[in-house]
Amino acid sequence: xxxxxxxxQFMRSHNKSVIISHLYREKTASKSSLxxxxxxxxxxxxxILDELLAEGYxxxxxxxxxxxxxxxxxxxxxxxxxxxxxxISPFLIESVLTDGLVRPxxxxxxxxxEIMTPQQLQQEIERQYHSYRQYDPQxxxxxxxxxxxxxNPRTGVSERMPQAVWxxxxxxxxxxxxxxxxxxxxxxxxxxxxxxxxxxxPASANDFCVINVDYGIGSSFVIDREIYxxxxxxxxxxxxxxxxxxGATCPCGRYGCLETIASLSxxxxxxxxxxxMTPDSGLENTPIDTAWLISEYHGGNPEIRLMVNNAARAxxxxxxxxxxxxxxxxxxxYGRSCKFGADWLNIIxxxxxYNPFDGGNTTRENATQIVVGGLTRQQQxxxxxxxxxxxxxxxxxxxxxETAAK
Numbered sequence: 001x002x003x004x005x006x007x008x009q010f011m012r013s014h015n016k017s018v019i020i021s022h023l024y025r026e027k028t029a030s031k032s033s034l035x036x037x038x039x040x041x042x043x044x045x046x047x048i049l050d051e052l053l054a055e056g057y058x059x060x061x062x063x064x065x066x067x068x069x070x071x072x073x074x075x076x077x078x079x080x081x082x083x084x085x086x087x088i089s090p091f092l093i094e095s096v097l098t099d100g101l102v103r104p105x106x107x108x109x110x111x112x113x114e115i116m117t118p119q120q121l122q123q124e125i126e127r128q129y130h131s132y133r134q135y136d137p138q139x140x141x142x143x144x145x146x147x148x149x150x151x152n153p154r155t156g157v158s159e160r161m162p163q164a165v166w167x168x169x170x171x172x173x174x175x176x177x178x179x180x181x182x183x184x185x186x187x188x189x190x191x192x193x194x195x196x197x198x199x200x201x202p203a204s205a206n207d208f209c210v211i212n213v214d215y216g217i218g219s220s221f222v223i224d225r226e227i228y229x230x231x232x233x234x235x236x237x238x239x240x241x242x243x244x245x246x247g248a249t250c251p252c253g254r255y256g257c258l259e260t261i262a263s264l265s266x267x268x269x270x271x272x273x274x275x276x277m278t279p280d281s282g283l284e285n286t287p288i289d290t291a292w293l294i295s296e297y298h299g300g301n302p303e304i305r306l307m308v309n310n311a312a313r314a315x316x317x318x319x320x321x322x323x324x325x326x327x328x329x330x331x332x333x334y335g336r337s338c339k340f341g342a343d344w345l346n347i348i349x350x351x352x353x354y355n356p357f358d359g360g361n362t363t364r365e366n367a368t369q370i371v372v373g374g375l376t377r378q379q380q381x382x383x384x385x386x387x388x389x390x391x392x393x394x395x396x397x398x399x400x401x402e403t404a405a406k
Contacts, residue, residue, distance in 0.1 A: 012048070015040060017393045019048050020057065023077050024389045025199060027101050028061070031072045049075060057392070077101055081140030083385045084132050086125065087189060089148040089215075090115040090164045093124060094381045097132050102199070102385040106135070108378040118170040125172075129180055145172065145186035146384040148215075153187045153229070153387075162216055162251060185387040193334050194220035194227055195390070196375050196383025205330040209322075210373065211238060213315060214335035216263050221328065227390070238322060239263065243314050258318050262311035264290055264337060271296075274303055294339045311337075312344045316351025323352060323368060332373040334380065345372065 015038070022037045023029055029037070035045045052058045059078045079100020087094040093113055097106045115121050125145070133141050149161040156173020173184045187195075193210040204222075211219040217239030221228040239259040240252050247256025248266070260266050268288050275286065286292065296304040323329065337344070352368055375383075 012051075015044070016048055016052060016057075019045065019052065020077070020389075020392060023058070023075060024101065024386070025202070027103065028074050028076045030074050034075070081142055082136060083142050083144050083388060084129060085144045085146075085382050085385045086128060087146040087192060087381045087384065088121070088125070089189075090121075090161065093128065094377070095128055095132070096378055096381050096385075097135060098382055098385050100388070102382055102389070104378060104382065108381060116165055118166055118168070121164075121170065122172065122175060125176060126180065129176075129182070140182070142182055142388065143176070143180075143184040144384040144387050145184060146189045146192040146381070147172070147186060148189050151186060151188040151191075153185070153191075156184070156186060158186075185391060187384065187387060188218070188220075190218040190220035191227055191229075192384040193332075193373070193380055194222050194383070195386040196380045197332055197373065198222055198225065198227075199386045199389065200375060200379050200383065207328045208330035208332065209326075209328050210332045210334060211315075211319075212335045213262065213264075213333060213337035215265050217259050217315070221326070223326075223328070238318055241318050241321065243317065258314055261314045262337075264293070264335075267293060267307060267311060270307055271304060274307075290336050294336075297340055297344075308340055308344060309347055312340070312347035313351060316348040319348065319370065320352050329368040331368070331370040333370065334373045338372045345370075 018038045018040075019034055022034055026033070026037070031042060031045055031049060034040075034049070035042045038045065040048075049058065049060075053060060057078055059076050061074045061076065063074050077100065081100060082105065083098045083100065083102065085096045085098060085102075091112065091114060093111045095109045095111070096104055098104050113124065115124060125143070129141065129143060147158045147161065148163055150159040151157070152159055156171065158170040158172055160167070160169070173186060177184050190210060190212050193212060194208075197204045197208065197210055206225050207223050209219055209221050211217065219238040240250065240254070240257045242254060242256050243258050243261055244256030248260040249255055250257035250260050268290070271293060272288050275288070293304065293308075297308050319331065333345070333348075349370060352370060373380075
């Protein structure tokens with residue numbers, strides 16, 4: 001908690017950030033709409049809008065959004081070019097080109113690849129940038145980069161990418177900004193999902209968590225509408241909570257982490273071992289991929305169902321412990337494991353029904369809610385583009401007020 005009092009300038013800056021936030025969500029809004037959304041008076045909103053216009057944060061249009069009342073026009077964030085949203089792993093690159101308000105200009109593109117070195121990773125990002133640059137050469141193009149694994153957004157370094165064959169940190173932001181002559185912001189893929197929920201789901205709560213149950217298991221926390229990263233940018237490592245101390249070795253060096261039980265990579269590995277132990281199954285040469293695993297689960301394969309259901313219990317147990325620690329009771333699940341469907345989700349729910357913070361009454365409004373996230377994959381990838389909205393709020397308006405307060 002800050003030891004400084006809140007002066008009028010800080011309050012003004014806070015109210016500006018509220019208006020900016022609503023405009024990023026609404027894209028275009030009238031003065032009266034902003035007053036209603038922010039619960040500020042119209043004269044107060046009018047003064048704030050005038051300041052934001054003078055500071056270059058907003059544009060004003062003469063277009064009236066209402067058929068009745070005075071025509072005060074409408075307001076929009078002053079965009080500074082387009083944004084290339086990239087979600088990167090060594091085997092798949094997903095991309096969406098958006099405008100400065102993070103509205104899609106082109107549909108989601110998916111490119112399967114096989115990146116073997118950090119140099120190839122940087123070259124592929126450069127290739128993507130130059131390809132999208134041709135869409136509108138006259139408009140500046142920035143990059144919002146989501147990277148699998150541990151990322152330090154402050155230094156712009158990919159500290160560790162679990163799927164990669166290399167293990168050393170990779171400098172991304174400095175080298176790419178220098179080479180491409182543009183701006184780049186980056187974070188990890190779970191932060192991307194949290195930003196997507198925060199900015200594109202109007203029903204998202206002040207406090208919530210997203211959990212990505214896929215190749216690995218990661219999570220990201222939003223506390224009081226702010227992404228929580230931790231001092232070492234390692235928050236959200238729910239996949240490395242220990243479930244079975246005598247279990248399998250985890251790549252992190254410990255034993256029995258949740259990822260060794262419930263991630264898709266571990267499930268596929270155990271399914272391969274199971275097939276090798278049953279040579280008369282006729283499936284010895286079957287390629288074990290995610291689609292096969294999901295198909296066998298829905299098809300009633302007893303070994304696969306037992307394995308996946310145990311994985312769901314492990315996820316639920318980890319969530320139960322997590323809920324007791326942080327008391328965040330809105331959880332959005334993403335990742336290909338969600339395709340296991342209702343049975344998988346119900347088993348997760350069973351482990352959290354007795355959260356003491358729910359008071360035993362799961363019908364209460366504040367009862368724990370664990371749901372499969374409803375955003376499309378395109379919306380999920382676009383989530384990383386909202387790093388630029390967060391940057392304006394943190395390094396623009398708020399930073400000026402905090403500096404003045406000191």
